[in-house]
Amino acid sequence: MELQQQQNQQRSQNEDGGSGKGGFLCRPSSTRWTPTNDQIRILKDLYYNNGVRSPSADQIQRISARLRQYGKIEGKNVFYWFQNHKARERQKKRFNNDVPLQRGVGNGGWKREESIHTEYSTMASITPGFPASSSSSGTISVGQMGNYGFGSVNMEKSFMDCSISTRASGGVGGSISQNFGWVGVDPYFSSYTLFDPRRSMEENSAGEE
Amino acid sequence: MELQQQQNQQRSQNEDGGSGKGGFLCRPSSTRWTPTNDQIRILKDLYYNNGVRSPSADQIQRISARLRQYGKIEGKNVFYWFQNHKARERQKKRFNNDVPLQRGVGNGGWKREESIHTEYSTMASITPGFPASSSSSGTISVGQMGNYGFGSVNMEKSFMDCSISTRASGGVGGSISQNFGWVGVDPYFSSYTLFDPRRSMEENSAGEE
DNA sequence: ACGATATGAATGAATG
DNA sequence: CATTCATTCATATCGT
Numbered sequence: 045m046e047l048q049q050q051q052n053q054q055r056s057q058n059e060d061g062g063s064g065k066g067g068f069l070c071r072p073s074s075t076r077w078t079p080t081n082d083q084i085r086i087l088k089d090l091y092y093n094n095g096v097r098s099p100s101a102d103q104i105q106r107i108s109a110r111l112r113q114y115g116k117i118e119g120k121n122v123f124y125w126f127q128n129h130k131a132r133e134r135q136k137k138r139f140n141n142d143v144p145l146q147r148g149v150g151n152g153g154w155k156r157e158e159s160i161h162t163e164y165s166t167m168a169s170i171t172p173g174f175p176a177s178s179s180s181s182g183t184i185s186v187g188q189m190g191n192y193g194f195g196s197v198n199m200e201k202s203f204m205d206c207s208i209s210t211r212a213s214g215g216v217g218g219s220i221s222q223n224f225g226w227v228g229v230d231p232y233f234s235s236y237t238l239f240d241p242r243r244s245m246e247e248n249s250a251g252e253e
Numbered sequence: 254m255e256l257q258q259q260q261n262q263q264r265s266q267n268e269d270g271g272s273g274k275g276g277f278l279c280r281p282s283s284t285r286w287t288p289t290n291d292q293i294r295i296l297k298d299l300y301y302n303n304g305v306r307s308p309s310a311d312q313i314q315r316i317s318a319r320l321r322q323y324g325k326i327e328g329k330n331v332f333y334w335f336q337n338h339k340a341r342e343r344q345k346k347r348f349n350n351d352v353p354l355q356r357g358v359g360n361g362g363w364k365r366e367e368s369i370h371t372e373y374s375t376m377a378s379i380t381p382g383f384p385a386s387s388s389s390s391g392t393i394s395v396g397q398m399g400n401y402g403f404g405s406v407n408m409e410k411s412f413m414d415c416s417i418s419t420r421a422s423g424g425v426g427g428s429i430s431q432n433f434g435w436v437g438v439d440p441y442f443s444s445y446t447l448f449d450p451r452r453s454m455e456e457n458s459a460g461e462e
Numbered sequence: 463a464c465g466a467t468a469t470g471a472a473t474g475a476a477t478g
Numbered sequence: 479c480a481t482t483c484a485t486t487c488a489t490a491t492c493g494t
Contacts, residue, residue, distance in 0.1 A: 076470050076489070098482070101347040108348070119348025124471060131483070132469080239310035241329030242476075285474050285485075307479095333475060340479065341473080 077121040082114035087125055097130050099123075286330040291323035296334055306339050308332075 079087070090096040090107065099107060099122065108122045288296070299305040299316065308316060308331065317331045 078490080101344065104348050105350065120345060123348055128469065239313055239328065239332055241332050337473065344480080
């Protein structure tokens with residue numbers, strides 16, 4: 045049936061080339077990144093063999109740097125690749141398990157591919173040395189978390205009507221001292237905490253019909 | 254940049270609601286806010302031209318009120334928009350940043366030519382009529398809270414936004430962004446080219462060769 | 463050529 | 479503020 049990742053054909057990095065369609069500027073060429081086989085192989089290796097699902101910024105940099113050997117690639121490509129791969133995997137899996145169960149459909153028409161745990165074993169050696177599952181990135185500890193003294197925060201919000209908008213962000217660059225001065229006097233500082241959609245959300249839960 | 258061709262992705266921002274076809278499950282239609290071009294344009298104006306990065310609750314109210322003229326919108330939408338916009342800008346920069354930069358790399362293969370597609374709208378300044386620098390109505394100065402009893406700060410979310418970072422909208426400070434990767438312009442708006450407050454927007458159109 | 467599927471890219475929403 | 483999830487758009491590719 046449908047081969048999910050059957051694009052085993054050489055696509056030759058599509059370095060612009062003709063791309064007759066959509067010629068706006070000089071050469072918009074291929075608008076989107078087309079991973080080469082090597083790149084895909086390595087990405088999958090990282091994904092399945094190394095358990096990399098959501099690489100961090102620094103990992104993305106390294107990965108893309110390494111993949112650049114096999115073709116043009118940018119950090120965002122790696123980022124999106126992992127995002128998409130994970131998302132689709134889960135999405136598919138969910139469908140597979142959540143189908144309305146309509147008898148007669150038989151298999152429902154869902155192909156059963158996935159699980160590519162087959163090859164990509166030989167290339168495992170190309171992994172230089174960023175395990176992704178080991179220590180690697182350390183916690184940076186952003187810094188000042190000692191709220192000037194009053195640390196323990198434990199009190200349910202009750203009044204958030206204090207609209208003393210000290211606002212400041214106005215003006216170009218005038219925001220440096222935005223919430224700087226009153227942090228000491230205002231217990232509920234933090235600009236948007238006042239807002240915080242997480243609480244004010246009016247979820248429109250229209251019933252199913 | 255990667256985008257510049259999908260400016261027409263304006264799928265109706267209506268929320269429908271009817272959902273004529275039933276049978277399956279609740280179909281909340283378009284659950285998420287779909288900004289209109291005007292809304293995005295204004296948001297970007299605030300972001301780039303006015304340096305608004307993290308509007309306070311008060312500002313969010315005004316902004317959303319103003320944007321409501323152009324379509325349905327809620328405060329949280331504005332809130333999220335700014336959060337996302339800022340976050341992605343930084344994130345993308347992080348991905349593409351050649352951190353290591355060891356000599357000898359010889360640039361590896363990163364082409365960095367001109368080809369800035371310098372295309373600016375002729376919309377110099379749209380100057381919304383409310384914010385930013387004018388003091389319009391009497392804004393209460395920060396001030397008397399009388400509450401110095403800091404012992405129970407209600408920061409249930411633990412945001413600790415007291416970042417004394419010297420940067421912010423006006424001064425940046427710290428990292429001199431050297432590359433912009435794919436943080437380029439947007440289909441909706443692109444007038445911050447007027448002046449470069451914090452960066453020299455160069456827009457490296459990822460040119461493949 | 464066209465429809466279906468696969469997948470890169472983008473972004474709103476949400477969580478930590 | 480960083481990270482992640484979910485949706486959706488756009489396009490490349492394959493099947494018929």
